[in-house]
Amino acid sequence: MPPRKLTPEAIASAAVDLADREGIEGLTMRSLARHLGVEAMSLYHHFVGKDALLDAMVDRVYGEIVLPAADGNWRAELRRRSASVREALRRHPWAVPLMESRRTPGPATLAYHDANIACLRAAGFSADQVAHAYAIVDAYVYGFTLSETALPFDTGEEAAVMVQEEPLQALLTAYPNMGWFVENVVLVPGYSFAREFAPGLELLLDGIESRRRGVPASGPSRGA
Amino acid sequence: MPPRKLTPEAIASAAVDLADREGIEGLTMRSLARHLGVEAMSLYHHFVGKDALLDAMVDRVYGEIVLPAADGNWRAELRRRSASVREALRRHPWAVPLMESRRTPGPATLAYHDANIACLRAAGFSADQVAHAYAIVDAYVYGFTLSETALPFDTGEEAAVMVQEEPLQALLTAYPNMGWFVENVVLVPGYSFAREFAPGLELLLDGIESRRRGVPASGPSRGA
DNA sequence: ACCTGAACACCGTTCAAGT
DNA sequence: ACCTGAACACCGTTCAAGT
Numbered sequence: 001m002p003p004r005k006l007t008p009e010a011i012a013s014a015a016v017d018l019a020d021r022e023g024i025e026g027l028t029m030r031s032l033a034r035h036l037g038v039e040a041m042s043l044y045h046h047f048v049g050k051d052a053l054l055d056a057m058v059d060r061v062y063g064e065i066v067l068p069a070a071d072g073n074w075r076a077e078l079r080r081r082s083a084s085v086r087e088a089l090r091r092h093p094w095a096v097p098l099m100e101s102r103r104t105p106g107p108a109t110l111a112y113h114d115a116n117i118a119c120l121r122a123a124g125f126s127a128d129q130v131a132h133a134y135a136i137v138d139a140y141v142y143g144f145t146l147s148e149t150a151l152p153f154d155t156g157e158e159a160a161v162m163v164q165e166e167p168l169q170a171l172l173t174a175y176p177n178m179g180w181f182v183e184n185v186v187l188v189p190g191y192s193f194a195r196e197f198a199p200g201l202e203l204l205l206d207g208i209e210s211r212r213r214g215v216p217a218s219g220p221s222r223g224a
Numbered sequence: 225m226p227p228r229k230l231t232p233e234a235i236a237s238a239a240v241d242l243a244d245r246e247g248i249e250g251l252t253m254r255s256l257a258r259h260l261g262v263e264a265m266s267l268y269h270h271f272v273g274k275d276a277l278l279d280a281m282v283d284r285v286y287g288e289i290v291l292p293a294a295d296g297n298w299r300a301e302l303r304r305r306s307a308s309v310r311e312a313l314r315r316h317p318w319a320v321p322l323m324e325s326r327r328t329p330g331p332a333t334l335a336y337h338d339a340n341i342a343c344l345r346a347a348g349f350s351a352d353q354v355a356h357a358y359a360i361v362d363a364y365v366y367g368f369t370l371s372e373t374a375l376p377f378d379t380g381e382e383a384a385v386m387v388q389e390e391p392l393q394a395l396l397t398a399y400p401n402m403g404w405f406v407e408n409v410v411l412v413p414g415y416s417f418a419r420e421f422a423p424g425l426e427l428l429l430d431g432i433e434s435r436r437r438g439v440p441a442s443g444p445s446r447g448a
Numbered sequence: 449a450c451c452t453g454a455a456c457a458c459c460g461t462t463c464a465a466g467t
Numbered sequence: 468a469c470c471t472g473a474a475c476a477c478c479g480t481t482c483a484a485g486t
Contacts, residue, residue: 028477029478030477041480100371114402127405136424143368144359146366171334178334180341181351185354196359200360208427252459254460269468
């Protein structure tokens with residue numbers, strides 16, 4: 001289905017779809033061109049190279065994220081946008097390692113970061129507190145989604161199938177604590193890795209709120 | 225400097241060095257072979273394919289991590305191993321997106337996970353509490369390191385140079401909250417992204433400890 | 449302005465052949 | 468058993484040429 005006209009937007013959109021379906025390694029300039037009913041070299045008229053195309057793809061993913069409102073409750077807003085980030089990255093798992101590595105942020109990326117800072121700033125966070133909260137929440141959300149999309153299973157049922165295999169059986173007896181963990185967590189009906197996301201995020205938000213109210217950390221390595 | 229004998233260990237070790245120096249995209253079967261003074265096809269006698277080589281490389285990175293002791297204080301042990309994970313990933317930034325995605329974990333990877341579970345288990349964590357704590361801490365550590373290694377700058381001095389460039393100047397006035405953030409955080413002398421790591425981790429450890437003592441989370445989305 | 453075809457310098461990997 | 472050389476089916480990208 002070649003579109004009537006080739007535009008950067010149409011190309012980036014088709015590239016996102018292709019990466020979603022075939023994985024990022026299945027996205028080549030040639031396969032994308034074929035998909036668009038066009039020759040590979042035509043794409044270079046709209047993007048200087050594959051890297052610029054990746055920039056545009058990542059910006060489209062940022063564009064799917066619900067922006068936090070500046071006048072809302074900061075916890076609720078951060079919670080909502082974190083869920084939205086995670087959903088977007090689950091739709092586009094190839095994007096996880098790319099989201100923070102692009103050196104040329106697009107308009108959606110910039111609008112996203114601006115809205116996040118605005119939200120915390122409006123809630124009375126100092127610049128340092130914004131940096132602190134933002135770094136922690138993003139590390140958690142990206143890291144969790146990285147684990148989640150990389151994991152070979154999500155639910156216990158899927159894991160149960162894997163564990164039946166001979167080599168894994170041998171490993172779990174050789175590593176008794178992993179065996180204990182698999183038996184008592186992963187294989188317990190109802191398990192899913194995904195269920196850890198929300199409670200973990202609440203823990204972070206609690207911690208951020210406590211620190212703002214002046215409750216000191218109990219660890220030895222605060223400050224510098 | 226071709227080594228006397230070609231072994232899987234020597235090949236994997238050379239591959240890690242090459243990826244550290246040239247980046248993961250500079251690591252090809254051909255470049256690695258050249259580096260070892262050998263033909264590309266010789267490597268296939270020791271690894272079935274490049275994927276198996278990547279497995280071995282990741283396992284070597286896991287092997288560099290200091291394992292938590294089972295009889296220590298769990299907070300101190302988790303703190304120490306988290307710092308060790310981060311240091312290993314800073315030495316081998318190409319490994320960050322690979323650490324959790326390998327489907328064939330090696331002995332060092334298994335020993336690492338086993339030691340972590342053992343440490344929390346010995347401290348009296350239930351299986352569910354281990355799953356919870358492990359997921360949160362790892363998400364944070366991997367996510368923070370992903371951000372850190374992807375960031376185009378670390379210190380404020382490096383950022384100051386970037387901000388001078390014309391296109392960025394225009395962007396920062398178009399996105400006023402980002403401008404405020406850059407001015408009041410990034411460009412303030414002494415800034416470095418890295419300094420956020422330890423306090424963020426303490427916040428997590430505090431939260432994990434509180435939950436174990438039965439302090440409830442204040443958010444609405446706990447449990448299912 | 450927009451698209452194309454051939455070509456270049458690469459990839460990972462197969463295969464038959466060497467020692 | 469271990470290593471090699473040629474070859475295959477790919478990559479991203481340059482360049483000169485078409486409309």
